[in-house]
Amino acid sequence: MLNRPTTEQVLRGLINELTTVIAPELHSEPAKVSLGMITQILNGCATRSAHEIEWIHDECNAIESAVSGLDDPATQCALADYRNADLALSLDASVHRYHLASEALSAAIEFAFSTTNKGLVVDLRELLKARSAHEMQILGVFEMVGRG
Amino acid sequence: MLVPDEMPARLASFLAIQEPTASDIEVASYGVLTGGYSRLLGKASISWTIDGQRLHRTFVLRGDPPLDKQLIVTDRRQEFGVLRAVAPHVATSAAVYLDATGEHLGTPALVIDFVDADSLLPFMAGRPDNTDLVAPLAETLAAFQRTSLTSLPDTMARPASWNEYISQRIDEWRRAALNHAESEPIMRYLAAWLNAHRPAPVELTLIHGDFQSANLMRSTSGELVVLDWELAQIGDPREDIGYFKAVSQAAGPDVIALDEDEFCRRYRKLTGMTEAQLNPAVIAYFLILGVVGTVRQLLEGGAAYAAGKNTAINSLFSLSSVQFGHSMWLPATEQLEAVFAMAEGAN
Numbered sequence: 001m002l003n004r005p006t007t008e009q010v011l012r013g014l015i016n017e018l019t020t021v022i023a024p025e026l027h028s029e030p031a032k033v034s035l036g037m038i039t040q041i042l043n044g045c046a047t048r049s050a051h052e053i054e055w056i057h058d059e060c061n062a063i064e065s066a067v068s069g070l071d072d073p074a075t076q077c078a079l080a081d082y083r084n085a086d087l088a089l090s091l092d093a094s095v096h097r098y099h100l101a102s103e104a105l106s107a108a109i110e111f112a113f114s115t116t117n118k119g120l121v122v123d124l125r126e127l128l129k130a131r132s133a134h135e136m137q138i139l140g141v142f143e144m145v146g147r148g
Numbered sequence: 149m150l151v152p153d154e155m156p157a158r159l160a161s162f163l164a165i166q167e168p169t170a171s172d173i174e175v176a177s178y179g180v181l182t183g184g185y186s187r188l189l190g191k192a193s194i195s196w197t198i199d200g201q202r203l204h205r206t207f208v209l210r211g212d213p214p215l216d217k218q219l220i221v222t223d224r225r226q227e228f229g230v231l232r233a234v235a236p237h238v239a240t241s242a243a244v245y246l247d248a249t250g251e252h253l254g255t256p257a258l259v260i261d262f263v264d265a266d267s268l269l270p271f272m273a274g275r276p277d278n279t280d281l282v283a284p285l286a287e288t289l290a291a292f293q294r295t296s297l298t299s300l301p302d303t304m305a306r307p308a309s310w311n312e313y314i315s316q317r318i319d320e321w322r323r324a325a326l327n328h329a330e331s332e333p334i335m336r337y338l339a340a341w342l343n344a345h346r347p348a349p350v351e352l353t354l355i356h357g358d359f360q361s362a363n364l365m366r367s368t369s370g371e372l373v374v375l376d377w378e379l380a381q382i383g384d385p386r387e388d389i390g391y392f393k394a395v396s397q398a399a400g401p402d403v404i405a406l407d408e409d410e411f412c413r414r415y416r417k418l419t420g421m422t423e424a425q426l427n428p429a430v431i432a433y434f435l436i437l438g439v440v441g442t443v444r445q446l447l448e449g450g451a452a453y454a455a456g457k458n459t460a461i462n463s464l465f466s467l468s469s470v471q472f473g474h475s476m477w478l479p480a481t482e483q484l485e486a487v488f489a490m491a492e493g494a495n
Contacts, residue, residue: 102332106332121341128334
């Protein structure tokens, strides 16, 4: 398998071609809007291709560490599902583990609010902020293409 | 609308049915418009003769994309009814004709008057200061929210009480998260947070549901013209304010923020709300709650794409809006907690 150029490099190259060669030739407004959306989506795909599995792994570990000591059956049940998941390195397996870890986090959040445990709410919110920070890296510069 | 080349003939036949006494119907032009994420848009110039008088009108058509290209599913018949109900209260495009089934226009569509006005976003972008829009914005919201609920289409849900409605609305975050293609802990957090910090109740009214600058135009007389009523429903009127602010974070400027105290004062005066019912902290609460309807629909589009049931590029693109929202809602909850804590301390 040839890894270089990386998937990220390939996608960014395609974006460059789309914006510098294809875009100036487009005269239809719907097509321009569509290309603007495609460019933004591809930018996100490029960042995801470079970091997605790493970020999933990091967030899963952080979630497991934060919720493992909670005395809440729903959280522990979700955590057990996560721990029993396939540890394969494929993207599908990683995405599934992330989903299960996120379920454990969701259960822990609901437990924190139902017990008015403000400290726990603050701690779990930090995990959500880290997730959101990754999302914003994927998003890059967000533009509402075609609006207004 | 699905096949633009067919539209001149389709429109001529449709108009002949809608205006049985018309003759010499001529569709001078039909073109596809951009600007609508969820519906197909077209613009048509049509002339016809009635009682010896030659009429010329320009219409905008709003029609449904094919099912596998629909970002959100809404009802043209209901939108038509809402347009008719709000027309006496606020400047908007007049609803003229409806093809509810798509029998004539190829897809369910409404035909509305073309409004010769400036889109608000570019209008604002061309000015150094938009503070003069603060009061008209408050007035426009208060105006259409005065629409009598009995004049609205029967298909719109009528919540029994504010408490019941707001509980459902908050739970919509949780249900949207549970129905998504993957776990969404940020939305589960928001549902729990919103439930823990409910604001003072108000009377339910018509809400626009997608009240943002991109759906506003400015007429030559300075009136704000409100477009795109497909997500209108009966709800908490503060949702429209919060939603406006939320979208303004991504596509500014945020007109309300230009003078938020004046906006609140003006809106309270027009609606009779108290300061406890509407203040900047309450608006920030609704910056989160007010977007749930749209967020749910965007997530549904993304989930349908993930399941292979939808191929609309809009569905992919719109997930970006949800992620952008995450980055706004989380800090908003933190900031509001600080405000609430200060208020508790003062009491």
